[in-house]
Amino acid sequence: MIEWLATFLTSSPTPDLLRLVAVPVFAWAAYRDIRTRRVPNRTWLPLALLGIALLAWDIYRASTGDMVGGLIARERFYLRVALSLGMVGSIGYLFYWFGGFGGADAKALIVLAVLFPTFPSYMFPNTALPLTRTTVGVFSLSVLSNTVLVGAAYPVFVTLRNALSGHRAPIMFIGKPIRAADAVTEYGSLLQNPDGFSRGGLDLDALRMYLRWRGTTLAAVRAEPERYRDPASLPDEPNPPGDGSIPDGDDLVGSRQVDAATDGGTVDDGDAANAEETDADTEAVDAAAYDDPWGAETFLDDIEGSAYGTTAAGLRDGLDVLAAEDVVWISPGMPFIVPMFVGLVVTLVYGDLFFELVTLLV
Missing domain, CATH: 1.20.120.1220 (Four Helix Bundle (Hemerythrin (Met), subunit A))
Structure with missing residues (x-):
């Protein structure tokens, strides 16, 4: 030696x-x-x-x-x-x-x-x-x-993992299924919109920025989606949005601490197979009911800079999916x-x- x-x-x-x-x-x-x-x-x-x-x-x-x-x-x-x-x-x-x-x-x-x-x-x-x-x-x-x-x-590893765990869908080659309630504890972007699978879904960093800006959690949004869709519920003095990272112990992204009413469930075969469909018990939201559903445009206009290229329409679509679904697909996105x-x-x-x-x- x-x-x-x-x-x-x-x-x-x-x-x-x-x-x-x-x-x-x-x-x-x-x-x-x-x-x-x-x-x-x-x-x-x-x-x-x-x-x-x-x-x-x-x-x-x-x-x-x-x-x-x-x-x-x-x-x-x-x-x-x-x-x-x-x-x-x-x-x-x-x-x-x-x-x-x-x-x-x-x-x-x-x-x-x-x-x-x-x-x-x-x-x-x-x-x-x-x-x-x-x-x-x-x-x-x-x-x-x-x-x-x-x-x-x-991607080969991702595909094999999805296949072995029973999560078989056209998007299994590029994505992974997670509980919708856990979206704020992941990095990547949604591979869904209200119409089905999409490669241009909401960036989860932008989601965390939005929640911090509103001073709320994803659990609260999932529990009362109609309340949060109404732009009248926006805070008078929003919080700084941050950079979208996942800090340890931040209560604004602590969606894992949810009660039974907002529990996102577990990822199983049936959930994954139906992830592209809206829950049959959830009625479609009439976006025209508000001038600015979810306060998406207000958020993007208020923050300095860009929320990772997120548009108001993309933010609304992502929030609609996360509020309605139990399981969603996201891009795993290995850091380069x-x-x-x-x-x-x-x-x-x-x-x-x-x-x-x-x-x-x-």
């Missing part, structure tokens, strides 16, 4: 050893992303600065000829750096710009592009990591491809930083899984 550690510390390039700081940072960010779906901006700045310093170090070594392989190795190094920054970094920014990534996801990918433009080397007595390398040699690109592979496995962390570890140890799979098939 001592020999392995000594070889690792003395034979591995110092810049590559320093780059390993990213592993515990990404592990912590993945944990935060699972628990809160929020990673502080301060997480990425130190890594970005470290990446810039190490990249400058490597460029200095290449420019002074202190790089194994001579001119060809230097030219490949510069090309790989350009590809990492120009392609992988741009992918992170563009996906954020078009709404495919959250801000933390984009920053994480840009940091990887700066911190790992080329494959690092970690030396041990009888081997070296990563075990395999691609011809292109852009490490951040390999992390991205491994991240996509890990992320693609998640989680597969990115797994992809980073896999790439550091093994290399590019996608590249190896393609190599085997060719």
Whole structure:
């Protein structure tokens, strides 16, 4: 063990050893992303600065000829750096710009592009990591491809879990069923509206913002939906809506503490099969009875900024579903930083899984 550690510390390039700081940072960010779906901006700045310093170090070594392989190795190094920054970094920014990534996801990918433009080397007595390398040699690109592979496995897991638990429906491939009363304790978005299944349902962060703004709970809304549909029930002085996260012990999202009258029931086969249908005992709501049902427009007009792109119609539809149904389907939505962390570890140890799979098939 001592020999392995000594070889690792003395034979591995110092810049590559320093780059390993990213592993515990990404592990912590993945944990935060699972628990809160929020990673502080301060997480990425130190890594970005470290990446810039190490990249400058490597460029200095290449420019002074202190790089194994001579001119060809230097030219490949510069090309790989350009590809990492120009392609992988741009992918992170563009996906954020078009709404495919959250801000933390984009920053994480840009940091990887700066911190790992080329494959690092970690030396041990009888081997070296990563075990395999691609011809292109852009490490951040390999992390991205491994991240996509890990992320693609998640919908398969969701589908199998739904099938094994008896929750079979057309939406079982992308969603999971939960008690409607527990919606405020989950992250994701509704995959339903009053007409049935929908990919553009209410974001549950926006739901929590709305409930905090009104100073009420989902349990209360479910117990007296007609009262809360009436915009006259809106508070004279609404509360700050917050950011939609799930703080521990917040009584405004404590819908699990409900009485028998508002209990959402358990998720069973019959409930899941009927989740797309409105309860037969619940009469349809005439939205025209109020100028602003649920006070949705008032809420969106009052808050500063956007409630995750939620529209008044989308908020009303989501509240109608949550007030009427016992079981709803939501998007499980695995945080992107989680597969990115797994992809980073896999790439550091093994290399590019996608590249190896393609190599085997060719």
